[in-house]
Amino acid sequence: MTIVQFILWSVLKVAVVTVVMLLAVAYTVLLERKLVGRIQNRWGPSRVGPFGLLQPLVDGAKSFLKEDIIPTGVYRPLYLIAPILALGCALISIGVVPFGVPVSVAGSPPLFQIANVNIGLLVILAVTSIGVYGIALAGWSSNSKYSLLGALRSSAQLVSYELALGLSLVGVVLRAGSLNLRVIVEQQATQGMLSWNVFGGMQFVAFFIYLMAAYAETNRSPFDLPEAESELTGGYHTEYSSMKFAMFFMAEYANMITVGCVATLLFFGGWTSPFGDLIPPFENVFFDAGLSLFWFVLKVFSFLFLYVWVRGTLPRFRYDQLMNFGWRWLMPLAILNIVATSLWLAYR
Amino acid sequence: MHLILFLVFAGFCLVGAINLLLQSHPINSALSLIVVMVSLAVLYLLLGAEFLAAAQVIVYAGAIMVLFTFVIMLLNASREERTLGSRAALRVGFPSVVAILAIIATVILHTQGLGVARLSDGITSTEELSAVLFTKLLLPFEVTSVLILIAILGAVALAGHDARDPQGIRERTGGK
Numbered sequence: 001m002t003i004v005q006f007i008l009w010s011v012l013k014v015a016v017v018t019v020v021m022l023l024a025v026a027y028t029v030l031l032e033r034k035l036v037g038r039i040q041n042r043w044g045p046s047r048v049g050p051f052g053l054l055q056p057l058v059d060g061a062k063s064f065l066k067e068d069i070i071p072t073g074v075y076r077p078l079y080l081i082a083p084i085l086a087l088g089c090a091l092i093s094i095g096v097v098p099f100g101v102p103v104s105v106a107g108s109p110p111l112f113q114i115a116n117v118n119i120g121l122l123v124i125l126a127v128t129s130i131g132v133y134g135i136a137l138a139g140w141s142s143n144s145k146y147s148l149l150g151a152l153r154s155s156a157q158l159v160s161y162e163l164a165l166g167l168s169l170v171g172v173v174l175r176a177g178s179l180n181l182r183v184i185v186e187q188q189a190t191q192g193m194l195s196w197n198v199f200g201g202m203q204f205v206a207f208f209i210y211l212m213a214a215y216a217e218t219n220r221s222p223f224d225l226p227e228a229e230s231e232l233t234g235g236y237h238t239e240y241s242s243m244k245f246a247m248f249f250m251a252e253y254a255n256m257i258t259v260g261c262v263a264t265l266l267f268f269g270g271w272t273s274p275f276g277d278l279i280p281p282f283e284n285v286f287f288d289a290g291l292s293l294f295w296f297v298l299k300v301f302s303f304l305f306l307y308v309w310v311r312g313t314l315p316r317f318r319y320d321q322l323m324n325f326g327w328r329w330l331m332p333l334a335i336l337n338i339v340a341t342s343l344w345l346a347y348r
Numbered sequence: 349m350h351l352i353l354f355l356v357f358a359g360f361c362l363v364g365a366i367n368l369l370l371q372s373h374p375i376n377s378a379l380s381l382i383v384v385m386v387s388l389a390v391l392y393l394l395l396g397a398e399f400l401a402a403a404q405v406i407v408y409a410g411a412i413m414v415l416f417t418f419v420i421m422l423l424n425a426s427r428e429e430r431t432l433g434s435r436a437a438l439r440v441g442f443p444s445v446v447a448i449l450a451i452i453a454t455v456i457l458h459t460q461g462l463g464v465a466r467l468s469d470g471i472t473s474t475e476e477l478s479a480v481l482f483t484k485l486l487l488p489f490e491v492t493s494v495l496i497l498i499a500i501l502g503a504v505a506l507a508g509h510d511a512r513d514p515q516g517i518r519e520r521t522g523g524k
Contacts, residue, residue, distance in 0.1 A: 155421075159415065166406075
């Protein structure tokens, strides 16, 4: 494969993944509005298109057409960079996520993954940790007390929970012996559901730590203090309007999807079937690829469903509770999990 | 290809470093430092050290610099005042910087037995790195980790409240 072919294939994959990702983001918003509506015993959006299915498109058009207000007191360069940084980082990390079995068509590099990196897991962590700046700079450059408080809360929360998040993944890495996401999935592919890290791998403690830390990392309820409407009006994006606000909104949902993808890959066997070899693989490449894609999407979808369910159910934490929980419970628990996993692996 | 990437990111790194010195607002300086750190990570990657690159971004750009910006935002530090610079800095500072750089450069260039890394080197995997770290370099590694532990304990001891005064009442009221 020549370098031109490689670049063309990469551009194609990036374009397709970006479009799919943005569509997924739009429809995750709709999913949230519909589900929260049902939880609160109302219908949610139902007027635009059948079952309100065209609502995300109309919302997008609305944000494009709205007047873009830049308040006079803001520090302009950072105010303009912040939403780009937030959305950019949220979209970049999906680049190392494998969506399905390695298939290649007509001499292409493997489809279903943009880049197969040896340190895929670390890349996701690194990009997420850069994403904090989008929120922090937005809050600071807005020159408003609500934004600043939101940004301060957010940076403190992200730094605290990043530790627990990173430590909870160590157990999985120890079991797989690699940071490559493909290797981690293939290590769980042997016995179907029984060999998934969350069940057979005994990493359920790590899974719950990851899930809670990830909810805090994505600023989602019950850890959504950076944008607590009742205290901070809108948090770090109070002063943003129109498409800039929409970019923060999209970044949040893109991060949710990435978290769902990572949880699927690390704990739920990625694209592998939960039934293992009970259902023998079809001898057709396209059918197998489609099936792997189906399982992956189904698992990620259930994580998104869980996100919305949690938001519809749990009240918000208080700030000191949040910090205590992160430092005094999640982090020691994550360290204990690492020790236990290492002892088990050494004993075996 | 490697050379082009190297030139681009080395350029970013230098521009960021110079911008860091020239900016008068602390938050702009902090952001330039982040640019420097991230471009250094890319340079590590070009030399085949992928784990080091990721660690550079996660630890320096993602954690330490977040604390920097956090403190700047919290204190709401404003523009620094410009001075024309002291005469002492001009006469002593610049020559000594040049001298120190020259000494470091000669020491590095004349030392034997340092490893060599080229731009087109293959990637050093995390397994290889950890094998070296936990066998050949075990003692320095453990000593460093103990050092960091001591620093953490020191920070907690300094920041923590007095044992007889868990609520910090005496501190807030000035001993009354």
